[in-house]
Amino acid sequence: MREVSTELVTRTVRDLCLEANYRLPPDVERALAEARTRETSPAGRDILDVICENARIARDEEVPLCQDTGFTVVWAAVGREVHFDGDFKAAVDEGVRQGYREGYLRKSIVEDPFRRKNTGDNTPAAIHFMLVEGDRVDLLIEPKGGGCENMSRIAMLKPADGVEGAREFILRTIDEAGPNPCPPTIVGVGVGGTFELAALLAKHATVRPVGEYHPDPFYAELERNCLEEINQLGIGPQGLGGRTTALWLAIETHPCHIASLPVAVNVQCHSARWKRAVI
Numbered sequence: 001m002r003e004v005s006t007e008l009v010t011r012t013v014r015d016l017c018l019e020a021n022y023r024l025p026p027d028v029e030r031a032l033a034e035a036r037t038r039e040t041s042p043a044g045r046d047i048l049d050v051i052c053e054n055a056r057i058a059r060d061e062e063v064p065l066c067q068d069t070g071f072t073v074v075w076a077a078v079g080r081e082v083h084f085d086g087d088f089k090a091a092v093d094e095g096v097r098q099g100y101r102e103g104y105l106r107k108s109i110v111e112d113p114f115r116r117k118n119t120g121d122n123t124p125a126a127i128h129f130m131l132v133e134g135d136r137v138d139l140l141i142e143p144k145g146g147g148c149e150n151m152s153r154i155a156m157l158k159p160a161d162g163v164e165g166a167r168e169f170i171l172r173t174i175d176e177a178g179p180n181p182c183p184p185t186i187v188g189v190g191v192g193g194t195f196e197l198a199a200l201l202a203k204h205a206t207v208r209p210v211g212e213y214h215p216d217p218f219y220a221e222l223e224r225n226c227l228e229e230i231n232q233l234g235i236g237p238q239g240l241g242g243r244t245t246a247l248w249l250a251i252e253t254h255p256c257h258i259a260s261l262p263v264a265v266n267v268q269c270h271s272a273r274w275k276r277a278v279i
């Protein structure tokens with residue numbers, strides 16, 4: 001067993017919260033710059049220029065990329081040879097608390113969905129825990145904005161709906177979202193599993209690096225086709241028209257029940273922030 005201190009977990013989460021909110025992942029920044037060269041709409045080009053400039057300022061001056069600094073989603077892959085010297089979840093929340101306080105990041109979490117009193121420190125985080133081989137702790141922090149999260153959808157399709165039904169649902173979700181998720185977006189799609197697993201797959205797909213297609217050529221082609229069709233919708237950057245509605249679309253799949261075909265779409269905005277560290 002390898003002993004991992006919860007203090008180190010807290011420090012790492014704190015740093016990741018700050019880094020993720022200040023710096024777009026390089027693949028996302030590259031995709032935005034490339035989209036700028038392809039965009040044909042003058043308004044779309046202007047918006048992409050502003051988004052790229054905003055990313056540069058946030059990085060250089062260490063200020064948040066967006067006023068909405070998100071729900072702190074934590075993907076934690078923990079090696080089965082790891083032993084924590086304390087409460088892992090409490091350590092993650094303490095890291096979020098410190099990061100959001102020290103970085104003056106907006107506190108966006110309410111302690112009850114109906115009574116809506118702000119928790120004041122952006123906790124609790126949404127922690128997705130995975131047990132893996134080895135003695136390392138892989139932490140990925142994804143601050144998830146409310147505007148794009150609200151445009152996410154799930155459908156329990158019939159198996160007979162097949163690829164065509166899934167494709168139509170993905171397209172309809174993005175079309176109906178229009179300008180609301182702050183396009184250009186990254187579209188995460190989860191297909192299969194159960195109701196909740198499909199949603200989790202879709203969220204996880206949003207942190208796959210831009211340009212990294214699904215290893216199965218069948219799904220890689222579906223990713224290409226769906227992205228192309230989304231970009232023909234004409235929604236464009238911030239919904240002002242153009243060919244850049246989504247920068248990227250990634251699909252994750254899981255075996256499913258003979259009677260089911262769950263399809264979930266998790267929309268990530270242009271402020272597609274995440275940062276990862278292994279301890």
Ligand code: SF4
Nearest residue numbers: 066145147148182269
């Ligand atoms: S959806 Fe994204 S870009 Fe839009 S306000 Fe929320 S965090 Fe910011």
